[in-house]
Amino acid sequence: MEEYRYIGKPLPRRDGREIVTGRISFLDDLRFPNILYGKVLRSPHPHAVIKRIEKDRALALPGVKAVLTWEDVPDWRGGTPRCKRVLDRKVRHVGDAVALVAAESEEMAREALNRIEVEYEALPAVLDMEEALQPHAPRLYDEFPENILPPGTAFFGPECLKEIVFGDVEKGFQEADFISEGTFRYENIPNPIPPEPPGAVALWEEPNNLTVWVSSQTPYMDQITLFHVLGRQVKVRTIGGACGGSFGSKLMSWVTQAQAALLSRATGQPVKLVLSKEEHLAAFTLRPGSRMRAKLGLKKDGTVTAVSGEWLVDTGSYSMTTQAQVAVGCGELQIMVRCPNWDLKSKIVCTNRNASGIVRGFGGQELKCAFIPLLSLAMAKAGLDPFEVLKKNYVRPGDGYYWRDGRWYTYRGVDYRPAMEQGAERFGWKEKWKGWLTPTMVNGPRRIGVGVGVHGNADIGEDASEAYVRLHPDGTALVFSCLTEHGTGQVSNLLKMAAEVLQIPLQKVSLAPSDSLIHPYEFGPVGSRGTYAIGSAVIAAAEEAKQHLFAVLAPLLQARPEDLETAEGLVFVKGNPDKKISWKAMGVDRTCLGTGRFEPDFTLANCMMTFVEVEVDTETGRVDLRRVVNSTDVGRIIDPPGLEGQMNGCLGSGGIDSALFEETILDPKTGHILNPNLIDYKWRTFSELPVMEHVVLETPFPSHRFQAVGVGEVATSPGPSAILMAVSNAIGTWLPEYPVTPERVLAAMGKILQNPGMGGRL
């Protein structure tokens, strides 16, 4: 394998010093002159019409600059379809916005909220998908009388994938030796809860200029979203900064951003609107709820012959990306299962809870968490080892899948079986697997169980990226790519790639500040696309900048540009390094610019297989996660410790722990979220860490010159269903629901009756 100067080397993160000194500026650390503080009055009802709002007492408070209700604001709308108004006469979930306040201090803004009087006409609410689909169910939108949102998203094109339907399922079921059937749910709606809450600072300048400082992993896309929300009449500029975690969720910050914009528009002053942690948990976005009623056919040899059924996706009060998540989830299921016959339909259902949004796993995790339990039932009937079945069915070179745009793609990446096998070996799968519903070990009331899951996506090459690289006579380079660092180390990795192409010291390459006004198009580091998609654009820009430099300096070296190379800020003739000249020779009045663009490519997919070992106390129902082994192949590691961190991330942010204890508890009677704080919402602490190991292969990928692909996003996704499998094996009975709380474990074992009021139905 080619040895590189920076690629593959563990190098300190570019922003390391700022992080460990706290000097890094997150959104709420920015200071603005003349700033006002925005607050949102939120609905206590899951579904209501606002009859009257009395705001005079709030406006009379000194220091209160604006109080806005639906009657005061333009008809700005977002969502897919565009049905969600920033402020509406109707509220559709507890925590939905009723009024906005801007004041000179947070205390004043809070006091103003207390002084707004609202008269509601409460409407019947619906919080369950199947109830929402009943003929006389409460209707969230007049436009969607059945509470079903239209499938497909224009962003993915006219043929956007909406379902998996091809082949002949009847024939497929006839060929099957075993058939499994059932309804499976992943509906505990975990919240990824980045520590930094969602927020925005907006400055409106008449007549139609809006600047928004965002906390986001996709600052350029925020600009595009807002442009459309604001009726395509406003010049929107977004400025990004360090992002204190997102895990996908902050891509749906447009409501908060637009609220801040309305308040700035009303006051002429900059307005900061940052959600409290309670608002973050109770009124921001959640993982989509997933419920699949389906049937699967399996042959004795582990071939899946047919899948049919219906996948219901709970999008809550509206959708921005749920259609996209359905498309990607359907694509990802085909990557996991090579099956010739499908009839899996989907429905996106509105209910009266806060909206579903984006979380690592983007549709695929939601679908897998319901699908793998269905497959498990069939594997158990067949007496097949799940590791062997998952390995057998994962996409291989030459296989294909319908991806998000509805087109068929033939996979041209590496064969993942060696990575899976090495992962199984490291875990000791063969020794630990004792058969379905059979514990690995019994020690008095404690039982050990094991499980395995797999996930991967073809989003590593999704969407376009553009970048510029500018070379300067002082030997430095500036990368233009509209990025912020949100924790993956992506910025440092892209700078490594640029420095590797240019062969200059790493500290001589930097990234221009994130600002939609100065950067070219960038979809952002999502879907594990940073390494391949964004990397390709940056590499191409650096290469073009270098060619530009060679063209400028070639005459001075009396050589042809194609015979030149560069290192350490010197340009020299290949094979004759004495014939050299400094970058300085380009002249102090010149820069050399290169541009790069990445075109979407859906022919490569990543893969993550996760093995878990749990210990279940059959007396108390407590489940301990003892060990996790993740295995993957990334082509080429860009940054070893960064990759390790991403893979360790499989636990948090709505990942493996969403199968163990993480859940958002929605009161089915009132629509209120009962645990909107970091005490009642359970999270993993330092005292409860399982043994964590990773197997990472480096089989060169046909991606870009560094032959690498990303895996950061998918680390959370294979684990949850593996936990369900492991606990089921440990206790000897199927656990159908997430998370595996002590109550559910004991109920599954017949030791207690499950209280239907506490955590769903069995």
Place this chain on the structure above:
Amino acid sequence: MPVTTSLQTKKKRRQVRRIFLTVNNRKIELEVGDGPGQIVPSHTLAHTLRETLGLTETKVSCDHGACGSCTVLIDGEPRLSCLTLTVECAEKTIITIEGLPDQEGNLDPLQQAFIDHNAFQCGFCTPGMILSARALLSAHPSPSEDQITEALSGHFCRCISHYQVIKAVKSVSDKG
């Protein structure tokens, strides 16, 4: 703000209660009141540090004492600045993450260890963790892994930097 004459201001000034505290080796004098730059008794230390003194190095996440992000050292002990009232900090010595590097700006070895071990991802929770770990190491220069995880168990991190944080803390303790 109500307009006051200079005489009234002087009179008010005489009556105003002042508290003194040390923040990162700087003596700070704060007036208790509701004017600009003054603190009201309900202000938390986190609020005073960030909004009154402009020390935004202390990061606030949950603001209800559950996540550890806003941890500072008060007389050497890790404390949640979002649950501590500033008026209760009179005569106390406070160290925030800004106060860890020495006067030449050299990082505390623990800060350097966090960089060397990539012991953060998004970095929002990092200042609080470093301060809790610093307090632990000051009290127990060679802590066991259980002591490390116990000392950090109140720190919320969603990226899962935990494993690399433990390595970073250990690397410093081994030297200590």
